[in-house]
Amino acid sequence: xxxxxxxxxxxxxxxxxxxxxxxKFCKQGIIQVNGKTVSNPGQQVDTxxxxxxxxxxxxxxREFIYIMMNKPDGYISATFDKHDPIVLDLIDDEYxxxxxxxxxxxxxxxxxxxxxxxxGQLAHxxxxxxxxxxxxxxxxxxxxVTEEDIEAFKEGVVLDDGYKTMPAELEILKSDDKxxxxxVIHEGKFHQVKRMFESVGKKVTYLKRLSMGxxxxxxxxxxxxxxxxxxxxxxxxxxxx
Numbered sequence: 001x002x003x004x005x006x007x008x009x010x011x012x013x014x015x016x017x018x019x020x021x022x023x024k025f026c027k028q029g030i031i032q033v034n035g036k037t038v039s040n041p042g043q044q045v046d047t048x049x050x051x052x053x054x055x056x057x058x059x060x061x062r063e064f065i066y067i068m069m070n071k072p073d074g075y076i077s078a079t080f081d082k083h084d085p086i087v088l089d090l091i092d093d094e095y096x097x098x099x100x101x102x103x104x105x106x107x108x109x110x111x112x113x114x115x116x117x118x119x120g121q122l123a124h125x126x127x128x129x130x131x132x133x134x135x136x137x138x139x140x141x142x143x144x145v146t147e148e149d150i151e152a153f154k155e156g157v158v159l160d161d162g163y164k165t166m167p168a169e170l171e172i173l174k175s176d177d178k179x180x181x182x183x184v185i186h187e188g189k190f191h192q193v194k195r196m197f198e199s200v201g202k203k204v205t206y207l208k209r210l211s212m213g214x215x216x217x218x219x220x221x222x223x224x225x226x227x228x229x230x231x232x233x234x235x236x237x238x239x240x241x
Contacts, residue, residue, distance in 0.1 A: 015097030214239030
């Protein structure tokens with residue numbers, strides 16, 4: 001349930017202008033609340049029940065946004081980087097006004113499912129080590145992946161820093177000098193998938209995240225495309241097996 005807010009705060013948060021600009025709009029008489037012209041930018045409104053119109057356009061107020069992106073290679077999962085393009089560079093201004101951020105990280109060269117939101121509580125819950133939200137990846141591997149690797153991953157492997165991973169589910173799609181696999185992990189250590197395969201003497205040459213929790217990457221999204229999530233899909237992000 002939304003609490004009452006100043007009308008200028010609501011409109012500025014939605015990208016209709018700065019507080020100063022909203023004040024000018026009030027003087028121009030182009031803002032209405034429930035059919036009545038607003039002259040005071042500090043007027044309190046309840047975004048759950050009040051109808052707010054600016055210059056003839058009814059606004060759709062949302063506190064949080066949730067976006068699914070099919071992340072491309074070459075982009076950093078961050079809100080700022082001095083040297084490389086970031087995933088927010090792919091997002092339209094109508095969403096940037098909400099100041100979304102990536103939920104967790106995908107490596108610069110990793111593609112696939114990335115969730116962006118401004119809901120800090122959801123991000124905290126998903127990324128909490130106690131939650132063990134499963135993440136599924138598809139990867140191409142330089143080297144033959146074997147049944148022994150499946151068993152090793154099931155037991156947990158020791159990474160280069162001495163950390164032993166939680167059990168992970170490895171499925172071989174193609175076993176050859178160039179193998180293809182799917183892998184489900186339940187934690188999110190730095191470069192984890194790549195380091196897991198390094199621990200068994202193999203190298204990841206391509207990596208794509210397919211799902212997070214119960215949320216599956218929309219196959220209709222081309223690389224670099226994104227869309228908003230439905231309420232049902234948002235609930236799936238935290239779903240565990």
